[in-house]
Amino acid sequence: MAAKPENAKDLAIIEQIRAEKPFHYIVQNLESTFGEPKLSPKSDALAMLIEIILSQATSDANSRRTFQNLKQQFKNWESVLAADESVIADAIRLGGLANQKAKVIKDLLKQLKEKHGKLSLKFIEKMPDEEARDFLQTFRGIGPKTVACTLLFALHKEIFPLDTHIFRIFKRMGVLPEKISDAKAHRLLDDLAPPGKFYSLHVNLIRLGRQICRPREPLCEKCPLIEYCDYGLTKI
Numbered sequence: 367m368a369a370k371p372e373n374a375k376d377l378a379i380i381e382q383i384r385a386e387k388p389f390h391y392i393v394q395n396l397e398s399t400f401g402e403p404k405l406s407p408k409s410d411a412l413a414m415l416i417e418i419i420l421s422q423a424t425s426d427a428n429s430r431r432t433f434q435n436l437k438q439q440f441k442n443w444e445s446v447l448a449a450d451e452s453v454i455a456d457a458i459r460l461g462g463l464a465n466q467k468a469k470v471i472k473d474l475l476k477q478l479k480e481k482h483g484k485l486s487l488k489f490i491e492k493m494p495d496e497e498a499r500d501f502l503q504t505f506r507g508i509g510p511k512t513v514a515c516t517l518l519f520a521l522h523k524e525i526f527p528l529d530t531h532i533f534r535i536f537k538r539m540g541v542l543p544e545k546i547s548d549a550k551a552h553r554l555l556d557d558l559a560p561p562g563k564f565y566s567l568h569v570n571l572i573r574l575g576r577q578i579c580r581p582r583e584p585l586c587e588k589c590p591l592i593e594y595c596d597y598g599l600t601k602i
């Protein structure tokens with residue numbers, strides 16, 4: 367479900383972007399180039415949230431192994447909460463930034479216990495998309511991208527995650543202004559991404575950012591989005 371624009375000005379901005387950048391065609395062009403990625407089946411949201419925290423600043427393979435290490439070392443989330451941060455850090459050392467991630471995980475579990483009484487996020491499955499997003503955003507140390515990835519990947523909720531590739535692409539295209547907060551950009555994309563295509567758009571934009579719209583010297587002549595891109599149109 368799309369987010370509600372905060373005011374008339376936001377609504378006008380969204381309508382203008384929609385008119386200039388037709389997202390259905392953007393999705394279609396990306397799928398013609400990269401295929402249509404499919405979501406994995408729904409899964410446990412708390413496990414996904416912790417897996418995403420562990421995935422920061424490391425490779426996918428390392429992050430998977432780090433999560434497995436954590437699961438092997440502790441029999442449940444209660445025992446992670448009861449452990450010293452240094453013990454959690456030792457279990458997740460492989461994925462880097464271990465002390466920092468251990469602190470975030472322990473603090474997350476502590477907050478969840480305080481707010482909900484038990485270490486489970488099962489109850490957010492039934493919440494409307496925006497309500498689930500707003501609830502997760504109340505947790506210290508958990509940013510909008512982590513919230514969006516958790517809700518989209520684990521529960522298939524239509525909350526759009528933006529990473530550095532996607533920010534770069536949308537700024538070059540003129541979808542996002544140069545200066546915009548993380549939270550505001552996420553909310554804007556919740557409105558712009560076509561229903562049913564959040565995951566496809568997210569994954570294919572990351573592919574585009576890695577292969578074509580690279581940080582330096584983007585390959586605009588090969589880009590499937592050039593006709594909708596302010597920067598690309600200056601190149602032809």
Ligand code: SF4
Binds near residue numbers: 539578591596
């Ligand atoms: S046209 Fe160029 S700048 Fe625009 S999205 Fe494509 S690669 Fe990036």
